[in-house]
Amino acid sequence: MAAQAVLRSSARARLLSGAFCAQRGGPALWQHHQNQRAFSNGKILVEMDEATGVAVMKMKSPPVNSLNLDFLTEFSISLEKLEIDRSCRGLILTSAVSKIFSAGLDITEMSGKSNEHYAAFWRAVQEMWLKLYGSNMVTIAAINGSSPAGGCLMALCCDYRIMADNPKFAIGLNETQLGIVAPFWFKDTMINTIGNRATELSLQLGQMYPAPEALKFGLVDKLVPEDKVQSAAAAAMSQWLSVPDHARQLTKSMMRKPAIDRLVKQREADINNFVSFISKDSIQKSLQIYMDRLKQKK
Numbered sequence: 001m002a003a004q005a006v007l008r009s010s011a012r013a014r015l016l017s018g019a020f021c022a023q024r025g026g027p028a029l030w031q032h033h034q035n036q037r038a039f040s041n042g043k044i045l046v047e048m049d050e051a052t053g054v055a056v057m058k059m060k061s062p063p064v065n066s067l068n069l070d071f072l073t074e075f076s077i078s079l080e081k082l083e084i085d086r087s088c089r090g091l092i093l094t095s096a097v098s099k100i101f102s103a104g105l106d107i108t109e110m111s112g113k114s115n116e117h118y119a120a121f122w123r124a125v126q127e128m129w130l131k132l133y134g135s136n137m138v139t140i141a142a143i144n145g146s147s148p149a150g151g152c153l154m155a156l157c158c159d160y161r162i163m164a165d166n167p168k169f170a171i172g173l174n175e176t177q178l179g180i181v182a183p184f185w186f187k188d189t190m191i192n193t194i195g196n197r198a199t200e201l202s203l204q205l206g207q208m209y210p211a212p213e214a215l216k217f218g219l220v221d222k223l224v225p226e227d228k229v230q231s232a233a234a235a236a237m238s239q240w241l242s243v244p245d246h247a248r249q250l251t252k253s254m255m256r257k258p259a260i261d262r263l264v265k266q267r268e269a270d271i272n273n274f275v276s277f278i279s280k281d282s283i284q285k286s287l288q289i290y291m292d293r294l295k296q297k298k
């Protein structure tokens with residue numbers, strides 16, 4: 001719990017000092033309506049049911065909910081706001097963009113930018129992972145669309161994953177297909193979910209799994225019809241919330257702390273690795289080819 005406590009207190013200090021807020025022009029405030037509360041800060045909408053203590057976080061950054069620096073900053077602020085709210089016990093993470101959960105890291109943030117920008121971007125990716133993977137809340141991903149790479153990572157950070165039963169929606173860590181490499185903490189998160197051998201296959205091949213295959217691999221826990229994803233997530237949430245918080249939280253921490261501590265210890269080295277890797281000409285070329293292909297498929 002120590003690393004978690006450090007993380008939580010440093011994030012809280014930043015939040016309260018307004019470091020994020022100054023950049024974004026102030027924190028979004030809760031709007032109250034009967035026993036519902038909501039706030040939105042542009043790319044993310046959070047609705048909280050005060051009766052159940054469950055918040056639904058909807059990513060709404062069209063066209064594909066790609067994770068750019070602004071999005072990641074808003075995501076971390078929103079998550080921290082819920083984390084410090086004692087009345088919030090559970091979080092359902094989903095998308096407000098049709099057919100897409102999240103397209104993963106925004107490739108344009110990793111192309112043609114300065115090393116300072118790459119470092120700031122990577123720190124924000126780390127922050128998102130540390131907060132979501134280390135959350136004390138029950139976290140459930142309601143995966144209502146495709147979810148490659150960083151999108152898959154977000155889902156894997158949650159305690160439970162429910163996906164729309166549509167073979168057109170795929171999920172996986174496909175980094176090698178872009179000519180890049182999933183860092184050790186992406187790998188650890190996947191190993192902790194589906195095991196070593198399945199992760200090795202999956203990562204080397206950069207495999208994207210259509211929903212039914214993702215279920216077979218244990219990458220998601222349950223498939224339901226597309227229009228039942230939210231209600232199934234709410235039902236699963238009430239089951240998870242029936243477990244006493246303190247026991248569940250300590251168990252979660254016991255399972256995840258080694259991975260979290262590993263990144264916390266090597267955070268700066270990991271940023272330096274990312275910057276020197278991503279700024280290589282050969283890597284920039286691979287990303288350019290991948291982006292060109294994405295645009296050509298239209």
Ligand SMILES: CCCCCCCCCCCCC/C=C/C(=O)SCCNC(=O)CCNC(=O)[C@H](O)C(C)(C)COP(=O)(O)OP(=O)(O)OC[C@H]1O[C@@H](n2cnc3c(N)ncnc32)[C@H](O)[C@@H]1OP(=O)(O)O
Nearest residue numbers: 063066103104105106107108146148149150181274277294
């Ligand atoms: C010892 C080892 C050392 C190693 C050191 C390691 C260091 C670390 C290395 C780096 C690690 C980086 C980790 C990266 C993680 C990532 O998340 S990379 C991103 C991966 N994402 C993808 O591959 C998704 C690509 N997108 C798609 O497959 C499809 O777009 C979609 C999500 C399935 C949606 O399809 P569709 O609805 O048909 O929409 P499109 O027309 O394809 O897209 C709409 C527009 O959005 C743009 N776009 C899509 N995805 C992204 C993205 N990820 N980033 C930025 N932009 C994206 C797309 O180009 C379209 O744009 P326009 O043409 O301008 O409309």
